[in-house]
Amino acid sequence: MASRARVRAPELIGRGGWLNTGGNDLTLADLRGRIVILDFWTFCCVNCLHVLDELRELEEKHRDTVVIVGVHSPKFVHEAEHQAVVDAVERYEVHHPVLDDPELATWKQYAVRAWPTLVVIDPEGYVVAQHAGEGHAHALETLVARLEADHAAKGTLRRGDGPYVPPEPVPTELRFPGKALRLPGGSFLVSDTTRHQLVELAADGESVVRRIGAGERGLHDGPSERARFSEPQGLAPLPDGTVAVADTVNHALRRFDPATGEVTTLAGTGRQWWQGSPTEGPAREVDLSSPWDLAWFAGRLWIAMAGVHQLWTYDPEAGTVRAAAGTTNEGLVDGPAEQAWFAQPSGLAAAGDRLWVADSETSAVRYVERDPQGAADGFVVRTAVGTGLFDFGHRDGAADQALLQHPLGVTALPDGSVAISDTYNHALRRYDPATGEVSTLATDLREPSGAVLADGDIVVVESARHRLTRLRLPEEAVRVESVAHRTQRAATDIAPGTLRLDVVFQAPDGQKLDTRYGPSTRLLISSSPPELLAGGDGAGTDLSRELVLTAGVTEGVLHVSAMAASCDDDPSNEYPACHMHQQDWGVPVRVTEGGATRLPLVLAGMDG
Secondary structure, eight states, rough: OOOOEEEEEOOOOOEEESBBBOOOOOOOTTTSEEEEEEEEOOTOOOOHHHHHHHHHHHHHHHHTTEEEEEOOOOOSSSGGGGHHHHHHHHTTTOOOEEEEEEOOOOHHTTTTTTSSSEEEEEETTTTEEEEEEEEOHHHHHHHHHHHHHHHHTTOOOOOOSSSSSSOOEEEEEEOOOOOOOOTTSSOEEEEEEEEEEEEEOOOOOSSEEEEEEEESSSSSSSSSOOOOSSSSSEEEEESSSSSEEETTTTTTTEOOOOOOOEEEEEEESSOOOOOOOOOOEEGGSSOOOOEEEEEEETEEEEEEEGGTTEEEEEETTTTTTEEEEESSSOOOBBGGGGBBBBBEEEEEEEETEEEEEEGGGTEEEEEEETTTTTTTTTTEEEEEEEEOTTTTEOOOOTTTTTBOOOOOEEEEOSSSEEEEGGGGGGGEEEETTTTTTEEEEEEEOSSSEEEEEEETTEEEGGGGGEEEEEEESSSSOOOOOOOOEEEOOOEEEEOEEEEEEEEEEEOTTTTEEEEETTTEEEEEEEEESSSGEESSSSEESSSSEEEETTTOOOEEEEEEEEEEEEEOOOOTTSSSSSSEEEEEEEEEEEEOOTTBBBBEEEEHHHHO
């Protein structure tokens, strides 16, 4: 980065302790002489998972000079549980040290405001760069190369093995399974996510019939023993008798033929979708982004595109895909499908004229139905349970007061109600549209991520217990004590009147802003409640803006979405490579005399 600010890196502290270090605690002094990249992440966040994948190549290429340290900084209450962090580190194949920081102590020391955030510390222990969001792999590669050269010349670079110590593998038939589907013969097809396979289990839900996939990360078609997946999740039957697979980390849709065992690719290029990429076209030519679940609805295969907060559709007859609902902005906004906001939709279930959606980051259950006032092919999005990004808990009762915690699955029940895999509450919940009530069907599950009906029972994917669990559908709901939570991040005190919001962006080394076709930046601002802002909300191209706060409104959340495009600065290259940087922030604020009059949010660079 261009900034030469000499800021000493604060120490790494977290009450949960260290993972992947063989039981050893690490300090920055232990890492002196190495380039350290702190990855502030939380395992609910799909953008954080994208960054984990972006870092894999850099981590391998610079293993003798770079130490990546994950700083796990929870949003949800469940994410503050130490065992849940241990599970997530294994589930997502995190191959570097992780500090479990349930109280956000290190997050606060580094003034982090968003998941994910990357902070680079040089071999002498100084912070030299900060990046929020995803898409920074190229900038990091350039910065690491420069730091290696500079500190090798100074004699301050230390090469060698890093502090990572892999944990002992645990033998189980499934490992963090994601979703399940009942096949016509009565057996179950399960996405064995961490092992990059599909597994067919017998009707008992336990005995392995066969495994589909080589068990190694990759994107390869072919017979079941040679095909490769990368963290597959959702499964849905297609009209021709084959099964569609949401191959999440490959950003692709695959097809598995149970009769032949063949795996083929239906949609996606293997590359992640970025802003500005096509949102419709031939299925094998359009990029996707972390497809998480699938369901056949209204003559199409609908895709929960968690990575961009949208729903897409796949038309098998035409061989095309298109964005069907959502703007890519993260939040909870109902209305016509093309104007709605989602937040990591992760579960789908079709039932009659509705498509139910588990909208995980808003802890909500939403649904899609035909728009009675719209065009013949138009759809509208509505919310059944949930209020927004920052409210969650375990509360039964009227749907407008009920609370969930990061649900990943929905299952249509025979009576027209919906079973909810309430993942972070370790519970199976039920929403009844007829009464508008939410109840609890079962507790003491471990991170349920999906469920499927079987002969009057419901079979739950207990992801963190690595198994399927069969339950009787009870006539009476289980009673639980109501609990409500809000995201535990401390609010930022801001002064009444006018607030200057600055999104800090400095083009990485060797790049410049791409202004060939107009402004290369975008800023979108809104608030919860909307009354918080009397002026300054809406879209624009300037990364700085004056916000006018409404007198009498004392707290709320500022929703900020920023994007910047930069290109390699090489005059000799007629077609320089370009890079997109983007991040969404939700900043809790409290209006008080003596509060800040400026709010800086770092997209890339250092706030001067």
